[in-house]
Amino acid sequence: MLAFDEMTLYVNDLTAALEFYSTLLGFEVLGRDDRNNQEAAYLTLGKFRLTLIRPPAKRMLPPVGSISLTFLTDAFDQVRQNLQGKADVSEQGPNSWTHGRCLMMRDPAGYSITIIENHKKDG
Secondary structure: OOOOOEEEEEOOOHHHHHHHHHHHOOOEEEEEEOOOOOEEEEEEEOOEEEEEEEOOOOOOOOOOOOOEEEEEEOOHHHHHHHHOOOOOOEEEOOOOOOOOOEEEEEOOOOOEEEEEEOOOOOO
């Protein structure tokens, strides 16, 4: 059986990415490593680990929309309120895929972020 452990995202602005993931989404910053002419930050959200890397030279990031991260929350209204005015967020109602409301936005590097209301089916 597999379990997802970690994801690495390349970013051109590590400061903006750290602000987005820690302040807006609630990731805990475990540390930074600015050696070897490269900046990296290590974050965690529960068991999910995220590494953000700003390479030594500006590089092309993956095409917009090619990488998407999706999170579930039991505190949808609180998350929406925390993001209000701080990120360009669109909201959609429940559909056959999400079953709960969802917020969609892009992080500072252009990666797609979706936050879905954790909707538990009855029975």
